[in-house]
Amino acid sequence: xxxxxxxxxxxxxxxxxxxxxxxxxxxxxxxxxxxxxxxxxxxxxxxxxxxxxxxxxxxxxxxxxxxxxxxxxxxxxxxxxxxxxxxxxxxxxxxxxxxxxxxxxxxxxxxxxx
Amino acid sequence: xxxxxxxxxxxxxxxxxxxxxxxxxxxxxxxxxxxxxxxxxxxxxxxxxxxxxxxxxxxxxxxxxxxxxxxxxxxxxxxxxxxxxxxxxxxxxxxxxxxxxxxxxxxxxxxxxx
Numbered sequence: 001x002x003x004x005x006x007x008x009x010x011x012x013x014x015x016x017x018x019x020x021x022x023x024x025x026x027x028x029x030x031x032x033x034x035x036x037x038x039x040x041x042x043x044x045x046x047x048x049x050x051x052x053x054x055x056x057x058x059x060x061x062x063x064x065x066x067x068x069x070x071x072x073x074x075x076x077x078x079x080x081x082x083x084x085x086x087x088x089x090x091x092x093x094x095x096x097x098x099x100x101x102x103x104x105x106x107x108x109x110x111x112x113x114x
Numbered sequence: 115x116x117x118x119x120x121x122x123x124x125x126x127x128x129x130x131x132x133x134x135x136x137x138x139x140x141x142x143x144x145x146x147x148x149x150x151x152x153x154x155x156x157x158x159x160x161x162x163x164x165x166x167x168x169x170x171x172x173x174x175x176x177x178x179x180x181x182x183x184x185x186x187x188x189x190x191x192x193x194x195x196x197x198x199x200x201x202x203x204x205x206x207x208x209x210x211x212x213x214x215x216x217x218x219x220x221x222x223x224x225x226x227x228x
Contacts, residue, residue, distance in 0.1 A: 031214045055214070088157060105151075
Protein backbone atom coordinates (compact mmCIF):
# COMPACT_ATOMS: atom_id res chain seq x y z
CA UNK A 1 0.00 0.00 0.00
CA UNK A 2 1.09 3.57 -0.60
CA UNK A 3 3.22 5.22 2.05
CA UNK A 4 2.88 8.59 3.70
CA UNK A 5 2.93 11.39 1.15
CA UNK A 6 4.01 14.91 1.95
CA UNK A 7 3.68 17.82 -0.43
CA UNK A 8 5.45 19.85 -1.47
CA UNK A 9 8.92 18.37 -1.03
CA UNK A 10 10.65 21.75 -1.09
CA UNK A 11 9.40 25.24 -0.40
CA UNK A 12 10.99 28.66 -0.25
CA UNK A 13 9.08 31.45 1.46
CA UNK A 14 9.78 35.00 2.51
CA UNK A 15 9.76 36.12 6.12
CA UNK A 16 6.29 37.26 7.16
CA UNK A 17 4.46 35.03 4.70
CA UNK A 18 2.40 32.02 5.63
CA UNK A 19 2.71 28.45 4.39
CA UNK A 20 0.58 25.33 4.28
CA UNK A 21 2.06 21.84 4.17
CA UNK A 22 0.10 18.73 3.36
CA UNK A 23 0.32 15.14 4.56
CA UNK A 24 -1.63 12.16 3.24
CA UNK A 25 -1.38 9.21 5.64
CA UNK A 26 -1.37 5.55 4.83
CA UNK A 27 -4.83 4.34 3.93
CA UNK A 28 -6.73 3.35 7.06
CA UNK A 29 -4.53 5.31 9.44
CA UNK A 30 -6.39 7.81 11.58
CA UNK A 31 -3.51 9.45 13.44
CA UNK A 32 -1.20 12.03 11.90
CA UNK A 33 1.65 13.62 13.84
CA UNK A 34 3.87 16.48 12.76
CA UNK A 35 7.50 17.06 13.67
CA UNK A 36 9.99 19.83 13.03
CA UNK A 37 13.59 18.80 12.43
CA UNK A 38 16.42 21.34 12.64
CA UNK A 39 20.17 20.90 13.13
CA UNK A 40 20.05 22.87 16.38
CA UNK A 41 16.91 21.54 18.05
CA UNK A 42 16.69 18.09 16.50
CA UNK A 43 13.28 16.46 16.08
CA UNK A 44 10.53 18.19 17.96
CA UNK A 45 6.88 17.20 18.20
CA UNK A 46 4.45 19.79 16.90
CA UNK A 47 1.01 18.19 17.23
CA UNK A 48 -1.04 15.09 16.61
CA UNK A 49 -4.43 14.76 15.02
CA UNK A 50 -6.69 11.76 15.45
CA UNK A 51 -10.08 11.49 13.79
CA UNK A 52 -10.12 15.22 12.95
CA UNK A 53 -9.33 16.29 16.52
CA UNK A 54 -6.07 17.58 17.91
CA UNK A 55 -5.09 15.01 20.51
CA UNK A 56 -1.65 16.26 21.56
CA UNK A 57 0.29 19.44 21.16
CA UNK A 58 3.96 20.25 21.55
CA UNK A 59 5.52 23.43 22.80
CA UNK A 60 5.31 25.63 19.73
CA UNK A 61 3.83 29.13 19.36
CA UNK A 62 0.32 29.67 18.08
CA UNK A 63 1.68 30.54 14.64
CA UNK A 64 1.85 26.80 14.09
CA UNK A 65 -1.52 25.23 13.55
CA UNK A 66 -2.98 22.22 11.87
CA UNK A 67 -6.10 20.40 10.94
CA UNK A 68 -7.24 17.03 9.80
CA UNK A 69 -9.92 16.22 7.30
CA UNK A 70 -12.47 13.41 7.29
CA UNK A 71 -10.26 11.36 4.97
CA UNK A 72 -7.43 11.69 7.56
CA UNK A 73 -5.33 13.94 5.35
CA UNK A 74 -3.73 16.65 7.43
CA UNK A 75 -2.44 20.12 6.80
CA UNK A 76 -0.05 22.18 8.83
CA UNK A 77 -0.01 25.94 8.63
CA UNK A 78 2.65 28.37 9.76
CA UNK A 79 1.74 32.04 9.75
CA UNK A 80 4.06 35.05 9.87
CA UNK A 81 7.10 33.01 8.97
CA UNK A 82 10.37 33.67 10.74
CA UNK A 83 13.88 32.73 9.61
CA UNK A 84 14.01 30.21 12.46
CA UNK A 85 11.11 28.28 10.95
CA UNK A 86 13.44 26.97 8.27
CA UNK A 87 13.42 23.24 8.85
CA UNK A 88 12.47 19.82 7.61
CA UNK A 89 8.86 19.14 8.52
CA UNK A 90 8.00 15.49 8.88
CA UNK A 91 4.65 13.91 9.24
CA UNK A 92 3.99 10.43 10.54
CA UNK A 93 0.88 8.32 10.39
CA UNK A 94 -0.26 5.40 12.48
CA UNK A 95 -3.43 3.55 13.30
CA UNK A 96 -3.75 5.73 16.34
CA UNK A 97 -4.76 3.09 18.83
CA UNK A 98 -2.61 1.71 21.57
CA UNK A 99 -1.85 -1.59 19.90
CA UNK A 100 -0.66 0.02 16.69
CA UNK A 101 2.61 1.42 17.86
CA UNK A 102 4.52 1.91 14.66
CA UNK A 103 4.56 5.34 13.06
CA UNK A 104 5.34 5.59 9.36
CA UNK A 105 7.04 8.75 8.21
CA UNK A 106 6.83 10.70 5.00
CA UNK A 107 9.89 12.08 3.25
CA UNK A 108 9.30 15.52 4.64
CA UNK A 109 8.92 19.04 3.35
CA UNK A 110 12.05 21.14 3.38
CA UNK A 111 10.98 24.72 4.17
CA UNK A 112 13.43 27.55 3.67
CA UNK A 113 12.50 31.01 4.92
CA UNK A 114 14.47 33.87 3.40
CA UNK B 115 8.29 15.48 30.76
CA UNK B 116 10.09 12.63 29.11
CA UNK B 117 13.57 13.22 27.74
CA UNK B 118 15.76 11.05 25.55
CA UNK B 119 19.55 11.33 25.50
CA UNK B 120 21.94 9.98 22.91
CA UNK B 121 25.45 10.73 24.11
CA UNK B 122 27.29 9.68 20.95
CA UNK B 123 26.95 12.30 18.19
CA UNK B 124 29.03 10.15 15.82
CA UNK B 125 30.09 6.54 15.64
CA UNK B 126 32.13 4.62 13.14
CA UNK B 127 32.31 0.90 12.43
CA UNK B 128 34.17 -1.32 10.02
CA UNK B 129 32.05 -3.26 7.56
CA UNK B 130 31.06 -6.69 8.98
CA UNK B 131 31.87 -5.57 12.53
CA UNK B 132 29.48 -4.91 15.41
CA UNK B 133 28.59 -1.51 16.82
CA UNK B 134 26.44 -0.42 19.75
CA UNK B 135 24.59 2.89 19.92
CA UNK B 136 23.60 4.20 23.33
CA UNK B 137 20.36 5.77 24.49
CA UNK B 138 19.06 6.73 27.91
CA UNK B 139 15.72 8.24 28.78
CA UNK B 140 13.92 9.75 31.68
CA UNK B 141 10.31 9.07 32.53
CA UNK B 142 8.02 8.59 35.49
CA UNK B 143 5.73 6.28 33.54
CA UNK B 144 5.84 2.55 34.06
CA UNK B 145 4.63 1.50 30.66
CA UNK B 146 5.72 2.97 27.34
CA UNK B 147 7.31 2.20 23.98
CA UNK B 148 10.86 2.72 22.80
CA UNK B 149 12.03 2.86 19.21
CA UNK B 150 15.12 3.14 17.10
CA UNK B 151 14.65 4.94 13.81
CA UNK B 152 17.12 5.26 10.97
CA UNK B 153 17.30 8.33 8.75
CA UNK B 154 19.47 7.96 5.65
CA UNK B 155 20.38 10.93 3.43
CA UNK B 156 17.06 10.49 1.64
CA UNK B 157 15.49 11.89 4.88
CA UNK B 158 12.93 9.10 5.18
CA UNK B 159 12.66 7.95 8.76
CA UNK B 160 12.59 4.16 8.87
CA UNK B 161 11.71 2.11 11.91
CA UNK B 162 14.55 -0.23 12.84
CA UNK B 163 13.23 -1.86 15.99
CA UNK B 164 10.74 -1.27 18.81
CA UNK B 165 10.45 -2.40 22.39
CA UNK B 166 7.43 -2.47 24.66
CA UNK B 167 8.47 -1.59 28.19
CA UNK B 168 6.30 -4.30 29.73
CA UNK B 169 8.21 -6.96 27.83
CA UNK B 170 11.36 -8.11 29.58
CA UNK B 171 12.70 -9.86 26.51
CA UNK B 172 14.94 -7.72 24.34
CA UNK B 173 13.64 -7.12 20.83
CA UNK B 174 15.54 -8.49 17.85
CA UNK B 175 15.14 -7.84 14.14
CA UNK B 176 17.65 -9.74 12.02
CA UNK B 177 21.02 -8.00 12.53
CA UNK B 178 19.55 -5.44 14.92
CA UNK B 179 18.97 -6.08 18.60
CA UNK B 180 18.47 -3.97 21.68
CA UNK B 181 19.65 -4.13 25.26
CA UNK B 182 16.73 -2.79 27.27
CA UNK B 183 17.49 -2.08 30.90
CA UNK B 184 14.26 -0.70 32.37
CA UNK B 185 15.58 0.07 35.83
CA UNK B 186 18.56 1.92 34.40
CA UNK B 187 16.35 3.55 31.74
CA UNK B 188 18.76 2.47 29.07
CA UNK B 189 17.97 1.31 25.54
CA UNK B 190 21.00 0.57 23.37
CA UNK B 191 20.98 -0.68 19.78
CA UNK B 192 23.43 -3.31 18.60
CA UNK B 193 24.07 -3.68 14.89
CA UNK B 194 25.82 -6.91 13.96
CA UNK B 195 27.62 -7.61 10.68
CA UNK B 196 27.46 -3.93 9.73
CA UNK B 197 26.77 -3.17 6.10
CA UNK B 198 27.47 -0.07 4.03
CA UNK B 199 23.72 0.50 3.80
CA UNK B 200 23.53 0.88 7.57
CA UNK B 201 25.22 4.28 7.33
CA UNK B 202 22.68 6.85 8.50
CA UNK B 203 21.50 8.96 11.41
CA UNK B 204 20.00 6.82 14.14
CA UNK B 205 17.41 8.23 16.49
CA UNK B 206 16.19 6.77 19.73
CA UNK B 207 12.57 7.66 20.52
CA UNK B 208 10.16 7.35 23.43
CA UNK B 209 6.39 7.14 23.21
CA UNK B 210 3.84 7.04 25.96
CA UNK B 211 1.00 4.55 25.84
CA UNK B 212 -1.49 7.35 25.43
CA UNK B 213 -1.19 9.63 22.47
CA UNK B 214 1.08 9.32 19.50
CA UNK B 215 3.76 11.95 20.12
CA UNK B 216 7.30 10.66 20.17
CA UNK B 217 10.24 12.25 21.95
CA UNK B 218 13.48 11.85 20.07
CA UNK B 219 17.10 11.91 21.06
CA UNK B 220 19.57 14.14 19.23
CA UNK B 221 20.71 11.29 17.02
CA UNK B 222 23.92 9.39 16.33
CA UNK B 223 25.53 9.57 12.92
CA UNK B 224 26.84 6.14 12.01
CA UNK B 225 29.58 5.77 9.41
CA UNK B 226 30.40 2.35 7.99
CA UNK B 227 33.90 1.95 6.60
CA UNK B 228 34.53 -0.55 3.79
